[in-house]
Each structure stands twice: as structure tokens, then as C-alpha cells.
Amino acid sequence: MNVTAEQLDALQELINIGVGRAASLLNEMVDSHIHLKIPFVKALTAEDAYQELATRFHDDTLASVKLGFTGSFYGTAGLIFPTDSASTLVAVLTGEEPGSADLDAVKIGTLSEIGNIVINGVMGSLSNVLKQHINYTLPVYLEDTIKNLLLSAHESQSKILLAQARFTIEQLEIIGDIILIFQVGTFDALINAINGEMGVIW
Template sequence: MKQLTEDQIDAIKELINIGVGRAASLLNEMVGFPICLEIPFIQVLTVEDLQQELIARFNSNYLATVRLGFTGSINGSAELVFPTESASTLVSILTGEDLGSPDLDAVKIGTLTEVGNIVINGVIGSLGNLLKQRMNYLIPTYTEDTVENLFAAVEPDDSTIVLAQASFTIEQLQVIGDLIFIFELQTFDQLIAAIEEVS
């Protein structure tokens, strides 16, 4: 697993915080009332540690995730992960659909894909702009599955996982979610080099 210095972790945290701030502003515009997104801390983890961390944090092995791949100077993917209950609550708040509504599942995929797209684009776009790195985005995908299945395709020897634990606060209602970045090892080194250049 890639070892980072405290300074490097702080620099990544600062960059992600800037992106999350921009994403929060976009979401505020979209829904018309305040949404606060915060990144409390950053961890660099193995795939196994990530799976254990998510299960412990959400007290569930079944999660909802929006995944957005990116390529360019830095390759990898970003995931916005929620417990399914938080995902339903968030969709209900954003769309006005009642939590018990039979239509909720029908609108959930589109709504969460759009939210994930906005949040992840905000963060990855900021990283690219601040570090002057070219980024291309793939189409976001929405999945509900077990933690093991969600990350089964990650190659431990070729990837660096950065877990950014995100807290969504919406009008006194706490909806929790995590932002997870999976960088190809070689391009993660380029990310660190670019961060050190601008630091």
C-alpha cells in the first residue's frame, strides 16, 4: 500500500475540500435549500481495510453507490457511497417523494446518479484544475450491492484507495455517505508529484 506523509495527506484533504465546497454550492442551487457537505478526514486503505471500514461505519454490508470513472493524466474512479436508507432519505428530500411511495425506487437511480455526478465532478474537476491535469469522465453508474461485490474488481497491487469520509447535512437531517477515490498506482504517483509542485 502506498505510504503518504502527513503533509501529502493534508494537501489531498485540502484539494478534496475545495472540490466538495464547489459541489455543495451546485447542489444548493439544484434543490433550493442549504446542503452542507464536509470531509472530516482522509485515509489511504487497502481493499480489505476499505470493505471492513465501510461495513463498520454504516453498520451494513449492503450499500448504494454512484461510480464515475476518469482518465487522462490521472486514471481511476470515484465512488459516492451511501447506506441504502440514507440514499432513500436523500432522494426523498431532493424530489419530495414520500419514503413509503412505490415510485421512490423508480426515481432513486436517476436522482442519485445526478447527485453523484455533481459531487464527484466537483471534486475531480477541482483536482484537475488546481493541479493543471487533463481529466476525461466516463458515464456515471448506480449500483446497490454488497460491499464485497462493489469493490471486487479493484486490483490491490495496481491501485491506491483514498477514503474521504463525507458528511451530508440537510436541514437538520443527517444523511451519511462516503467519497472513495481509487487511483491507478502509477497515476497516483503523478497526482502526488503534481500536488507537491503546487504546494
């Protein structure tokens, strides 16, 4: 199913609502003020998403938090950062010095919590506004290549929503990506749900 500009705008609006709620929760947890914005959303094949991310992130390895979702839609949701950006984000939020041994010890837990809050905010926004039921698995932290994060066998034919996420904290801008991987068939169900609620979103 092809996606229109209006449908992508609606998806971006829903995702921005979700990350806005996530930012509010994160601000309650830390002393720093976090502004979280989604400047664009794209609907891509796995191969196209890989090409886009490979051009932007030249790291061999990315830090990611992923969780699975089932229900009206099923697939995988993830939040990914270059490893340096992930370390910087954790250092700012926890007060640990970049490069310290203690930072590595807290990074996994901190990023897992950030990923869990952001992804649940996004999926909760989709679920609530579109009136669809979604279940989630527990978040999993991993560091891997872009290719392995995107192009596993069962995801190669999937449709991917790629949303750039900009975290602005105390004049520091950190860019990551929210990736929603919809397994074959369920992306059409998402777009049909968007069409049904377009008036509510706007």
C-alpha cells in the same frame, strides 16, 4: 509511496474545495440548503478500505454512483451510501415520501445526478489546481456489497482515497463516502503533482 500528513491535508483541502462547489450547484437545484463537508481523508489499500467501510456500514448492500476517469491519473471514483441513507437523501431533496413507490422510481436518477455533481466537483478540483488533464465516463448507479464495490480483481492492488462525506440538510445529517480508486502507479503521479503544487494549495 507513503503519504505524509501534509500531503493528506492538501488532498483533503482540494476535495473540500470540490465538494463546496458541488454543494453550491446542488443548492441551486433544490429548495433545501445543503452543507457538504469532508471531515477526513485516508489513503488505504483496497483491503484496508473494505475493513474500514465494513465496520462503519453494516448493510449488506450499499447504493453507489461510480464513474471511471482517465488521463494524468486513471481509476474509478464513487459516492456510496447505505441504502436507507440514500433513500432519505432522495426523499428530502425531491419531496417524495420515504417508502413510496414513486421514490424508488426517482432514486436512481436523483442519486446519479448527485453523484455526478459531487464526483465531478472533486475531480475538477484535483484537475484544476494540480494542472492535470482528466477525462470521465458517464456515471453508473448500482447497489452492491462493499466487497464487490471495492475488491474487483483489477482494483485489488490499487490505492484508494477514502473521504467521508457529510451531507447536512435541514438539521438532518447523512453520511456517505467518496471513494477514489487509483490504479497501480497513478497514485504516485497524484502525490508527485501534490508535491509540485503544495504552495498553491496552501
